[in-house]
Amino acid sequence: MSDLIPIIVAKYNYWLYIVLMMIGLYAMIAKNNLIKKLVGMNIFQTSIILFYVSMGCKRGGAGIPIIQHGPDAGHHVIDLANYVNPLPHVLMLTAIVVSVSTFGVAVALAIRIYQRYKTLEEDEILARLRSK
Amino acid sequence: MKTAGLIIVILAGAILLYATQDFPPWGAPDSPASTHVSPRYLQKSMEETAVPNVVTSVLADYRGFDTMFETSVIFCAGIGCFALLRIFRKKPEDRYYRHIATEITLHIKGGRIPEKSSEFERIDALWTPYDLIIKTVCRILVPFIQLFALYVIAHGHHSPGGGFQGGVILGASMILIAISYNMRTAIARISEKTDNLLMATGVFIYAGIGTLCLILGANFLDYSGLSTILFSGPIMARSHGIFGVEIGVGITVMAVMISIYNNLASEGKQDEGL
Amino acid sequence: MNDHYPALLIISPLLLAFIVSAMAWIRKGLCYPLAVVGSGLSAWFSVQLFATVLQKGTVDYRLGGWEAPWGIGYHVDTLNGMVLMVVSVLAFINLVATRKTVAAEFPEKEGAFYTLYLLFIVGLVGMTVTGDLFNLYVLLEVASLTSYSLIALGGGRAPLASLNYLYMGTIGGCFYLLGVGYLYIMTGSLNMADVASLLPAIYSSSAVWVAFTFCLVGVGVKMAFFPLHVWLPNAYSFAPSAVGSLIAPLMTKVMVYVMIRLMISVFSIDFTFSILKIGDPMVWLSTLAIVMGATLALAQKNLKRMFCYIIVSEIGYMVGGAWLGNASGMTGAMLHILNDALMTISLFLAAGNIYYRINGLEIAQLQGLFHRMPVTMACFVATGLSIIGVPPTCGFFSKWYLITGALEAGQYGFVGALLFSSLVNVILFFRVIEVSYYGDMQHAHGHGSPSEARAEAPAIMLVPLLILSAGLVVIGIYTGTIVNTVIDPVIPAALAR
Numbered sequence: 001m002s003d004l005i006p007i008i009v010a011k012y013n014y015w016l017y018i019v020l021m022m023i024g025l026y027a028m029i030a031k032n033n034l035i036k037k038l039v040g041m042n043i044f045q046t047s048i049i050l051f052y053v054s055m056g057c058k059r060g061g062a063g064i065p066i067i068q069h070g071p072d073a074g075h076h077v078i079d080l081a082n083y084v085n086p087l088p089h090v091l092m093l094t095a096i097v098v099s100v101s102t103f104g105v106a107v108a109l110a111i112r113i114y115q116r117y118k119t120l121e122e123d124e125i126l127a128r129l130r131s132k
Numbered sequence: 133m134k135t136a137g138l139i140i141v142i143l144a145g146a147i148l149l150y151a152t153q154d155f156p157p158w159g160a161p162d163s164p165a166s167t168h169v170s171p172r173y174l175q176k177s178m179e180e181t182a183v184p185n186v187v188t189s190v191l192a193d194y195r196g197f198d199t200m201f202e203t204s205v206i207f208c209a210g211i212g213c214f215a216l217l218r219i220f221r222k223k224p225e226d227r228y229y230r231h232i233a234t235e236i237t238l239h240i241k242g243g244r245i246p247e248k249s250s251e252f253e254r255i256d257a258l259w260t261p262y263d264l265i266i267k268t269v270c271r272i273l274v275p276f277i278q279l280f281a282l283y284v285i286a287h288g289h290h291s292p293g294g295g296f297q298g299g300v301i302l303g304a305s306m307i308l309i310a311i312s313y314n315m316r317t318a319i320a321r322i323s324e325k326t327d328n329l330l331m332a333t334g335v336f337i338y339a340g341i342g343t344l345c346l347i348l349g350a351n352f353l354d355y356s357g358l359s360t361i362l363f364s365g366p367i368m369a370r371s372h373g374i375f376g377v378e379i380g381v382g383i384t385v386m387a388v389m390i391s392i393y394n395n396l397a398s399e400g401k402q403d404e405g406l
Numbered sequence: 407m408n409d410h411y412p413a414l415l416i417i418s419p420l421l422l423a424f425i426v427s428a429m430a431w432i433r434k435g436l437c438y439p440l441a442v443v444g445s446g447l448s449a450w451f452s453v454q455l456f457a458t459v460l461q462k463g464t465v466d467y468r469l470g471g472w473e474a475p476w477g478i479g480y481h482v483d484t485l486n487g488m489v490l491m492v493v494s495v496l497a498f499i500n501l502v503a504t505r506k507t508v509a510a511e512f513p514e515k516e517g518a519f520y521t522l523y524l525l526f527i528v529g530l531v532g533m534t535v536t537g538d539l540f541n542l543y544v545l546l547e548v549a550s551l552t553s554y555s556l557i558a559l560g561g562g563r564a565p566l567a568s569l570n571y572l573y574m575g576t577i578g579g580c581f582y583l584l585g586v587g588y589l590y591i592m593t594g595s596l597n598m599a600d601v602a603s604l605l606p607a608i609y610s611s612s613a614v615w616v617a618f619t620f621c622l623v624g625v626g627v628k629m630a631f632f633p634l635h636v637w638l639p640n641a642y643s644f645a646p647s648a649v650g651s652l653i654a655p656l657m658t659k660v661m662v663y664v665m666i667r668l669m670i671s672v673f674s675i676d677f678t679f680s681i682l683k684i685g686d687p688m689v690w691l692s693t694l695a696i697v698m699g700a701t702l703a704l705a706q707k708n709l710k711r712m713f714c715y716i717i718v719s720e721i722g723y724m725v726g727g728a729w730l731g732n733a734s735g736m737t738g739a740m741l742h743i744l745n746d747a748l749m750t751i752s753l754f755l756a757a758g759n760i761y762y763r764i765n766g767l768e769i770a771q772l773q774g775l776f777h778r779m780p781v782t783m784a785c786f787v788a789t790g791l792s793i794i795g796v797p798p799t800c801g802f803f804s805k806w807y808l809i810t811g812a813l814e815a816g817q818y819g820f821v822g823a824l825l826f827s828s829l830v831n832v833i834l835f836f837r838v839i840e841v842s843y844y845g846d847m848q849h850a851h852g853h854g855s856p857s858e859a860r861a862e863a864p865a866i867m868l869v870p871l872l873i874l875s876a877g878l879v880v881i882g883i884y885t886g887t888i889v890n891t892v893i894d895p896v897i898p899a900a901l902a903r
Binding site (some may be wrong): 007010011012013014015018019021022025026029030054055056057058059060062064065066067068069078080081083085086087088089090091093094097098100101102104105107108109111112115 | 133134136137138140141142144145148149152153155157158159160161165166169170171173174175177178184185186187190191195198199202203205206208209210212213216217290291292296392395396399
């Protein structure tokens with residue numbers, strides 16, 4: 001049991017994101033309401049964003065990646081341990097924008113569907129399609 | 133579908149969980165992610181781009197090409213919502229007017245719509261009570277929000293911020309007007325045409341700066357090529373290039389946010405909504 | 407200028423997309439000409455780039471001037487160059503050929519349509535040319551987001567089909583992103599070549615195979631590989647005809663290319679075949695894809711839906727070929743990217759022409775079409791022959807390579823599936839041909855109804871179709887040259903043993 005604790009401490013946040021991801025994915029696959037699926041999609045995408053951001057973390061007092069600099073900008077040694085890894089943050093800025101854009105288009109589609117079928121429940125829409 | 137979904141989800145989750153055993157411990161400073169590519173950004177950002185905020189320099193310069201497409205993605209979303217929802221055909225519709233002095237509401241069904249008059253004001257079909265406090269507070273707040281947004285865009289080199297964040301705040305300030313007054317008031321300030329032109333202008337500035345670099349003989353998006361027209365060294369040229377790009381991003385993000393909001397909230401009529 | 411082809415290829419449609427979208431508010435008439443300029447420039451630069459690659463070998467381009475693992479690099483080899491050329495040229499041809507249907511279908515939103523069209527080209531071209539894993543994701547989303555909107559423009563059931571596509575596509579995109587995340591956490595790099603050089607040290611790690619699996623599933627969703635294909639038939643058949651003939655041939659093929667790229671240049675052949683050992687299951691899945699695609703195609707009454715299921719089975723050809731684990735199979739898969747793109751676009755353009763005239767694509771409606779639209783139907787037959795695999799059309803040659811590869815690998819099930827699907831294609835196309843050739847003799851006999859009058863599609867829609875049909879034969883004849891100059895250089899040595 002005592003062996004497990006270091007493993008859990010070292011990895012638990014990745015596990016949490018994976019659990020979040022599973023919740024989102026399940027909602028996307030199994031939910032009947034199109035908007036609930038959309039919410040699931042957002043959870044899914046957010047869990048990936050959290051996953052990436054936590055990759056960039058450095059233990060031991062690393063702060064935000066903005067270089068502290070004096071007037072002689074750029075000519076002194078930079079201690080890497082003081083700054084978290086900036087790359088995942090940059091990547092996730094992109095992923096956030098992508099998820100917002102996808103969300104916007106999806107809501108637009110949902111409005112179009114609602115205008116036509118007057119419902120957002122998938123089974124009701126399918127029943128309506130079949131009855132025609 | 134539910135059991136199948138559950139099986140798929142558990143399978144995917146189990147595989148992902150299983151693979152975490154080979155990950156370096158969370159937050160280890162010696163993990164490959166923190167030692168292979170990223171140290172260069174931290175160490176050289178000041179030297180090479182004169183931008184202390186490393187996220188900004190990576191975003192707009194080292195991986196500026198990604199960011200250009202990121203802006204294009206949001207532009208796609210704006211155009212997509214417009215293309216999907218916007219309805220141009222106008223059919224005679226119900227409109228509601230309020231007599232300002234007496235607060236009597238008139239409902240005009242598809243008939244002749246009265247000319248603008250100072251005695252009547254138009255209200256939305258989903259009637260919301262007239263609220264002086266909300267309107268006044270929002271009217272006072274909006275300039276400050278916009279000022280802050282400009283600060284966020286302009287100060288992205290030195291503090292957290294940049295085009296995306298500032299653009300969203302700018303867009304939010306206009307959306308706040310649309311919510312606290314009504315959509316017509318917001319559209320009277322930034323018309324649909326202006327908004328769509330701004331949307332294209334912003335990304336065009338980004339891609340245009342990149343192309344300008346190419347015309348001046350450097351690679352695409354290599355801002356150091358701009359040094360000849362900016363009368364500065366290649367490093368400061370990079371810094372200025374990043375700034376120009378951020379402005380473009382800010383304009384597009386603002387315009388797209390407004391456009392998406394207007395189209396979604398009014399179901400494409402750009403007339404009444406929320 | 408010559409050095410900048412890889413960048414110009416992408417920025418010309420990108421810049422023009424923004425100009426088109428602004429022009430929609432200033433002067434509508436200019437939208438279409440500007441879109442043609444953007445797409446045409448892209449096609450021209452891709453041809454130039456391909457010629458450069460053929461003469462001088464691989465081209466690398468550093469965006470922003472930063473060297474590879476830190477900045478984003480482009481990497482163009484011969485296969486890459488060919489796919490780029492196919493994508494941008496076919497998109498250009500489609501743009502020209504579908505002018506009239508677009509003007510008829512969305513008179514008010516032409517500007518938005520052409521903006522999305524150009525951005526879609528940007529997405530596909532960028533995905534093909536990029537050498538960076540994350541850049542690929544961003545461009546994948548550009549292409550996907552534009553395709554969701556374009557498909558939903560179809561009206562009717564299209565928004566529902568598009569929303570389902572969006573959900574599936576987002577799952578695919580996120581899986582790919584997760585895979586890239588796992589790779590990044592293990593290697594610390596996002597550049598394909600750099601990752602490939604770092605991976606051999608950690609091949610034994612479970613995170614690497616998980617990363618590969620997730621990338622593969624993500625790409626598989628986007629290319630509609632068999633169990634993940636459910637979004638495709640609805641999305642493509644309810645799309646407006648100009649969109650169907652753009653997205654159906656290109657999107658799936660580019661995704662197949664991306665899969666091959668991941669297999670060959672990120673995870674090496676050694677890893678994908680010797681260490682992971684998923685070659686056989688993938689081939690079995692492909693076999694299933696081919697059989698199911700063909701069978702479901704038989705059940706369709708609508709021409710476009712039938713084509714959609716044919717696409718599903720063609721995806722099975724390519725994926726199966728790539729996973730056979732030998733040079734012939736890989737050659738067949740690569741060649742089939744080119745051939746299938748051509749065949750699918752001809753099919754969809756022919757369908758678009760038919761729809762333009764008779765406003766429907768139910769097979770029963772096609773009666774007497776040979777008399778009304780002889781040229782379109784002739785092209786349709788030529789394409790059908792190519793899909794069936796009749797020499798000297800190009801479809802025969804890629805199938806030949808695939809069957810040779812399958813025999814070498816001892817995958818007799820795959821051979822059987824290929825033959826079965828050819829047989830089904832014979833039935834499918836001859837059924838259509840029968841209806842459209844003999845159909846009206848029984849019904850409209852002696853009535854001299856107006857439907858018998860010749861009503862061929864306008865020349866602007868016919869000429870591109872004719873060019874493409876001729877291309878099917880020309881490419882078939884030059885298959886040997888293509889294989890020698892384009893495909894052989896990129897087949898990894900590990901496969902050729």
